[in-house]
Amino acid sequence: MQALLSSDQIQSRVRTLAQEIKADHPDGVHFVCVLKGAFMFMSDLARAMDGEVTLDFMALSSYGSGTKSSGQVQVLKDLGTSIEGRDVVIIEDIVDTGLTLIYLQEILLARSPRTLRTACLLSKPARRKVNVKVEYIGFTIEDKFVVGYGLDYAERYRNLPYIGVVTS
Numbered sequence: 001m002q003a004l005l006s007s008d009q010i011q012s013r014v015r016t017l018a019q020e021i022k023a024d025h026p027d028g029v030h031f032v033c034v035l036k037g038a039f040m041f042m043s044d045l046a047r048a049m050d051g052e053v054t055l056d057f058m059a060l061s062s063y064g065s066g067t068k069s070s071g072q073v074q075v076l077k078d079l080g081t082s083i084e085g086r087d088v089v090i091i092e093d094i095v096d097t098g099l100t101l102i103y104l105q106e107i108l109l110a111r112s113p114r115t116l117r118t119a120c121l122l123s124k125p126a127r128r129k130v131n132v133k134v135e136y137i138g139f140t141i142e143d144k145f146v147v148g149y150g151l152d153y154a155e156r157y158r159n160l161p162y163i164g165v166v167t168s
């Protein structure tokens, strides 16, 4: 495993993102965490936020055990509460082709939140297939498959406190 972003780098960036999100949502915010990859990002972000934070979880189908996006997205677990009239921020681990996010934004917008914004810890612009709007991006990275800090390869490495590139 080759480290790409250290735990300190991530924590420092997360604190800055929390301040930006707070500034844009003075009345509080409702996080929608996309499972499983964003669980660590959201928990650090939520702890770094002052002001009112509520949160919920959603699971979408993903890559399975491979490293290439199928472009097919399904809701595996839906939200437990309504987002109508709320100031919602989608919390996602990484925007790659953008297909997952654009689909998710569409379904959430149809539920009439007051505002809908998106925070992604990582962005791989080289692989983008659709022009998806992401207001908060932690780090822009090259086209490498990364793991750790919530991100997996075949369900492994999610627990790493840093982000690395699998070398073998």
Ligand code: IMP
Pocket (backbone or CB within 6 Å): 037, 062, 063, 069, 092, 093, 094, 095, 096, 097, 098, 099, 100, 101, 144, 145, 146, 147, 151, 152, 153
């Ligand atoms: P997209 O629909 O291609 O943008 O894919 C987004 C999803 O694919 C993310 O939410 C991740 O779960 C997964 N993904 C994309 N790139 C990586 C990576 O480098 N490591 C781990 N998961 C990834």
Ligand code: MG
Pocket (backbone or CB within 6 Å): 034, 035, 036, 037, 038, 062, 092, 093, 094
């Ligand atoms: Mg994901």
